Amino acid sequence: MEERLQKYLARCGIGSRRRCEEYIQDGLVSVDGQVVRELGTKIDPDKQEIFFWGKKVSAQDQVLTTVMLNKPAGYVTTSHDQFGRPNVTQLIDIPGVRLYPVGRLDYQTSGLLILTNDGDLTYRLTHPAHQIPKVYEALIAGEITSEEIRRLEKGVVLDDGFKTSPSEVRLVSMRGGNSRIEITIHEGKNHQVRRMAKAVGHPVLRLKRIQEGELRLGTLKEGEYRVLTEKEIRQLQEAGRKIK
Numbered sequence: 001m002e003e004r005l006q007k008y009l010a011r012c013g014i015g016s017r018r019r020c021e022e023y024i025q026d027g028l029v030s031v032d033g034q035v036v037r038e039l040g041t042k043i044d045p046d047k048q049e050i051f052f053w054g055k056k057v058s059a060q061d062q063v064l065t066t067v068m069l070n071k072p073a074g075y076v077t078t079s080h081d082q083f084g085r086p087n088v089t090q091l092i093d094i095p096g097v098r099l100y101p102v103g104r105l106d107y108q109t110s111g112l113l114i115l116t117n118d119g120d121l122t123y124r125l126t127h128p129a130h131q132i133p134k135v136y137e138a139l140i141a142g143e144i145t146s147e148e149i150r151r152l153e154k155g156v157v158l159d160d161g162f163k164t165s166p167s168e169v170r171l172v173s174m175r176g177g178n179s180r181i182e183i184t185i186h187e188g189k190n191h192q193v194r195r196m197a198k199a200v201g202h203p204v205l206r207l208k209r210i211q212e213g214e215l216r217l218g219t220l221k222e223g224e225y226r227v228l229t230e231k232e233i234r235q236l237q238e239a240g241r242k243i244k
């Protein structure tokens, strides 16, 4: 049966539909040997061969698998990197299963990253209509004042004019002239925490994501991952449930 190419790719676990549209526009997808950049393209997976990034994809025989990884700094989460830097998927080794990151973490950011081949879960967790809360631990330059914390919490204007929605900020400690804060945001603009901290004059020195929704990084070591329990997956699905 025919379906839209981006919908099929999402069903194969490649990423959210939106992310798959980007992949199509970037020329990473081919159908029967021809690169397809047209978003409206319909395909018939029973009759055609679909390739993503040079590998054949299939929605059949997919065992849905979701893991959380403690991403080390120095890994990219995007599937193609012009500098050839290490990719987080190289840290996952589950025979016969190919997983894709849910959303992005910057190259230098560490911490909690969910990877899955469940396109529906990815769609729910990354849809802008319902961003689940994400908690970051940030070491920032300088001593932050309570007034600056209030500004971060109320929303700040970023370098491109975007005003952030309310966040929660907790001062963890101040040491050696720098501050450690925990910040919870409910949206996911590019480099958002780094840009927010900069907007109040305290550039981020180190950034780590420690929680998404109910899911906490806990004692998972850097570079290690574990398969999520059914309960954890249900909680994530619930968190993304409000999407129409």
Ligand code: URA
Pocket: 104, 105, 106, 107, 109, 190, 191, 192, 193, 194, 195, 207
């Ligand atoms: N905010 C950032 O600035 N970077 C990340 O990787 C995640 C959130």
